[in-house]
Amino acid sequence: MAEIMEHQISNPKQIAEKGEEIYKRYQTAYEKEHAGKFVAIDVKTEKLYVADTAVEALQNARADAPLGLFHLIKVGAAGAFRVSYTANDSVDWLFR
């Protein structure tokens, strides 16, 4: 956790992976109770914010934790959003 706070937003991959790691602890319960909803995970406090829409989850999270760093998840899906493109190099350089 201290490592995350040190790096802050300079290492987005670490934020994303930490968010996924936190969510795994809640995944089974959330997929039963909140299927299809969005979860904003504060990787600093490990607090989760659930809402019907993505922007609502993030706005609730930011209201509660103005300095929070969040990873957004859609419950029951591999990703929060689908995109119509692909790329040979599908990983942003910041996440390598």
Added chain:
Amino acid sequence: MTAWTGYLDNAGSPRLKITLRGVWQGVEQELDAIVDTGFTGFLSMPMVDAFPLGLVLYGTTTTILADGSTSYKLMAVGTACVGKESEVGIVLLNMGSGPSAVLIGMEFLRIFNKSLFLIKEAVILVDSPPTVPASAQQPQSAAPAAVPAEAAPTTTTEAAAPTQPKEEAIPPEEQEP
């Protein structure tokens, strides 16, 4: 009833001009966005174009690419404006990968409550009807529930007409003369 008009670009993609702004008062940029119905999010753009706008960075998210693989993205929150309408949504930021174009997706249409019509070379977005009647969801006969293709041209001047259910018509005082 507000209607937005876009256009089809040379590649045949529907485009709409929008204005995007972040937290800085008076700093906004007009963007020529592609309406991408295969994108479920609000807006996606190159990070380098987002810097000057002062979008508020919130963190990261995971996107599912067209081949089923996943990719992390940075995300920010911004305010998109079209005409006099404005809404807040999540902006995915592309860094080195992903399209160089600005994309608006299905979440954009949902938040602004718009329905998209592509008619020859015209791109028209009109207010969505309040609800979809059950009769439109389940066809009662062999006839398709969708609006027949030959009916489409008639929607050019009255774009909202085909989707307005008669049973749930807008009250007379809200209808245009």
